[in-house]
Amino acid sequence: MKKIYFMLFMLTGVTMMAQTIYSENMGTPSATTPIATNVFQNAAPIVYSGTADIRATTVSSGYTGASGGGNVFFTNTAGRDFLIEGINTSAFNTSTLQLSFGQYKSTTGANNELTIEVSTDGTTYTPLTYSRPTGAGTANWALVTITTGIPSTTNLRIRFTQTTTTAQFRLDDVRVFSFDPTCTVVPGTPTTACDATTFAIDTYTATIPFSGGGGGAYTVTSTVGTVGGDNPGSIADGNITVTGIPEGTGATVTLVRNNCSYTVTITAPDCKPVSGLPLYDSMDYPVGSSLGATQFWANANTGDDVLAIADNLTYAGLTSNGNAAGLNGAGKELHKRFTATTVTESALYASFIMKVTDFAATTDPSETAFAIITDGSATNFRGRIFIKRTGTTYQLGLTSGTSTTNYTT
Structure with a gap:
């Protein structure tokens, strides 16, 4: 989900x-x-x-x-x-x-x-x-x-x-x-580093380590960014760099020498800043837009996007504005990083307004988590809110584990 x-x-x-x-x-x-x-x-x-x-x-x-x-x-x-x-x-x-x-x-x-x-x-x-x-x-x-x-x-x-x-x-x-036996270059796993982390579209640098070079000059090209660093044709072990790649844009790097050809795929990192506390997000994004494509949220995996919907939610005693985020079944998950806190500081609170519009396809008593707080690790949960169908209504449960019996209407 x-x-x-x-x-x-x-x-x-x-x-x-x-x-x-x-x-x-x-x-x-x-x-x-x-x-x-x-x-x-x-x-x-x-x-x-x-x-x-x-x-x-x-x-x-x-x-x-x-x-x-x-x-x-x-x-x-x-x-x-x-x-x-x-x-x-x-x-x-x-x-x-x-x-x-x-x-x-x-x-x-x-x-x-x-x-x-x-x-x-x-x-x-x-x-x-x-x-x-x-x-x-x-x-x-x-x-x-x-x-x-x-x-x-x-x-x-x-x-x-x-x-x-x-x-x-x-x-x-x-x-x-x-296959040419003189093609001895072995590209390693590329790494990426953000040049900056702002709410604007930043750039990042990719580094591709290699070994087995020295057999003749290679032509190294990238679909985006500027190629630099070491040429596998002149040294045995080194690093190819690609600078100035726009945040959110992947790159394909090719190394070619006569019959030798290698392709390295670079997956773009999210160069999105850590939000300060207190954190507030009214989900005031254009209707139909992907939240993960903004500078305020990042996609955590693959699947269909979480989209902004025209459904400003209300709750007694709260003044709400903006739109909302629609969560509908399996697909991408979003994350937003915020300022680190420690146990010596005051307690950390989180709140949001939610509305369940349809759970006809949900099997009673199937459960799933839909909102999570972690300490930065994808599996180190500090708090998870679960939802499950119960007859004609639904219940919510709170836990720091992988499942919960702590449900209430």
């Missing part, structure tokens, strides 16, 4: 891998499906054909990246085939191109009776040499990688053909990618 409470955390991410040119997981058929009518992961210009079929049984598993959906089934009939056309590898050097796929074989005696060939013109096909990983066993899935023989061309064709009447084969997760 959406909640309004007080906490702070930050998410950042990094993606580093060989550069994928093409990948196919064979879709998710509900039953045996001809290749011609199967809904594949890729559409034009990629074209699929052949006399094998797509199955939803014995799904791929046991190797990194196994999609576990549909797979190409080659029964023990010699000549059954599966052809992929339209893969463009022309931007890459043949020496860096590799092909990988998940393969299932049904019997111990089977070896490489499923032949794999490549072609640049659709007429002349060249067989590739491959083997299953040592110790992969039989009647199971294994990831096969072919590191040589993949041509650089605008229309790469890959053909898989059954050549035996004894063993059955399955195929899944076909991937063509570029």
Whole structure:
């Protein structure tokens, strides 16, 4: 459920891998499906054909990246085939191109009776040499990688053909990618720091540590902000910095050198100030606007937004103004930080006006917390207000724990 409470955390991410040119997981058929009518992961210009079929049984598993959906089934009939056309590898050097796929074989005696060939013109096909990983066993899935023989061309064709009447084969997760062993840079997890924390839109600085550099200059770019710091091409270990990124705006940083390419994702922090005490918020935000997008509240997680609604609440003896915040089921939770207090100071009080407009979908006696005070840690609760349905009305409960029996009308 959406909640309004007080906490702070930050998410950042990094993606580093060989550069994928093409990948196919064979879709998710509900039953045996001809290749011609199967809904594949890729559409034009990629074209699929052949006399094998797509199955939803014995799904791929046991190797990194196994999609576990549909797979190409080659029964023990010699000549059954599966052809992929339209893969463009022309931007890459043949020496860096590799092909990988998940393969299932049904019997111990089977070896490489499923032949794999490549072609640049659709007429002349060249067989590739491959083997299953040592110790992969039989009647199971294994990831096969072919590191040589993949041509650089605008229309790469890959053909898989059954050549035996004894063993059955399955195929899944076909991937063509570029891998250069000289690409040794390892980007670390990025960190972010606010340049200021005001009620205006501030900027922040992102720092990306790296290791394994020194193999030649990289071109480092960012979708926003100014790139600085160390270049992975000149030193082994260092830090790339991106400065001047607007608060609330994420960034994508790329490192490129010949066949080496890395992408680092920066998730923006909230550079929102700590509110002083006494704290008052009339929720006087434009109707329909997201409170988490303001400088006064921050989103604590993902989901649909908490929006301002035109429903100024009233209570006897209180003069209220502004609008209100609408909490309706699951979604983002909001937090507002305020000046730290200690046990040696006077007591801390919090109050708000609330109105329940509809709990028809709530199951009696299901309960949930909707307002929380913490000491800065997301799970260190100092006070939580719970609500639950009781017949045709509702009750509120107060606790510092994860549930409560302290309910009252």
